[in-house]
Amino acid sequence: MKSNIKDLEKRVTDALGAVEYSDHPLHQILADLWDYNQDQWNRVEQMVRVSDAYQDMMLKREKTLGERFDKHIRQLEKITRISDRYQTALREANLELEHASLMDTLTGLPNRRKMLRLLKREFDHRPEQLKLAMIDIDYFKRINDEHGHLVGDEVLIAVGHLIEQSVGELGHVARWGGEEFLVVFSHSDQAEVEHCVESLVKIVKSAKFDVLDGQMIETSVSVGLAVYQPEDTIDSMITRADDALYGAKNSGRNRYHSSH
Structure with a gap:
């Protein structure tokens, strides 16, 4: 299919370049049609480039969001570990305070x-x-x-x-x-x-x-x-x-x- 399109393009450009066809009534129509076709191809190529750029941008954004998400997960895990240690220390401190509040500091006997x-x-x-x-x-x-x-x-x-x-x-x-x-x-x-x-x-x-x-x-x-x-x-x-x-x-x- 691609080779047929290339052959067609060559035949059109040859016809537009031939001097003997320059006065033909369809010469200008073919030329306009060719220009229009080229303009459409340019538009398609531009859309493809924009689409590719958008895809690249989305991939980078997804990667960035993923990295940020992973970072937040690691931070949350760290905070959770710190919180667990804090809760454990707090419970131990409360137990020590409770014990101290029930004991006589001088004799070591219950108060x-x-x-x-x-x-x-x-x-x-x-x-x-x-x-x-x-x-x-x-x-x-x-x-x-x-x-x-x-x-x-x-x-x-x-x-x-x-x-x-x-x-x-x-x-x-x-x-x-x-x-x-x-x-x-x-x-x-x-x-x-x-x-x-x-x-x-x-x-x-x-x-x-x-x-x-x-x-x-x-x-x-x-x-x-x-x-x-x-x-x-x-x-x-x-x-x-x-x-x-x-x-x-x-x-x-x-x-x-x-x-x-």
Whole structure:
């Protein structure tokens, strides 16, 4: 087909170039038709070039958009990884803060807030088994006044650890505040708890605490014990343990009193 078109084009150009046909009536019509045909071919070629340029532009644009999309995906993946690490760090920080908020920074024992949570849980499940022991270091102000607060802090730490060791698995120990500690017994019978408290008083009295600069400090504790009564609330039980503690102090300290 292409060779026939080329032959036709050659025949037309030869006819237009032949002198003997210059005066022929169809010569001008053929010339006009030829010019029109050439103009159409030029238009087609121009459209092809424009189309090719447009296709090239679209391919480049698609490539650019693809590259940009891939870049955004990588950025999102990076942000997701950073977010995951941040969320993990945040959860760990919250857990550490929660733990810190429930522990006494000086003695390392649970604090009042944690002990109140424990008490609420025990009251909700088995209040009839509860016994509370409120423990106070005797003449603690005198230790601070005579030896300084650093020595007083060391005595608090040592007594707290001694209480924790003496109670063992029988109960939970917390620093209640100041020089006071609270022990919650939730599974032991009354005789076992009373024996534990009585032994604790003797153990503290016989202990010698090696504190700062090799100073040996002796002290004692007074204990108030409250055993659950059917009409008790958490507050009333703590109050009865506290009243029993002051009964022990008023009776000469270094002993325990029980409130039934």
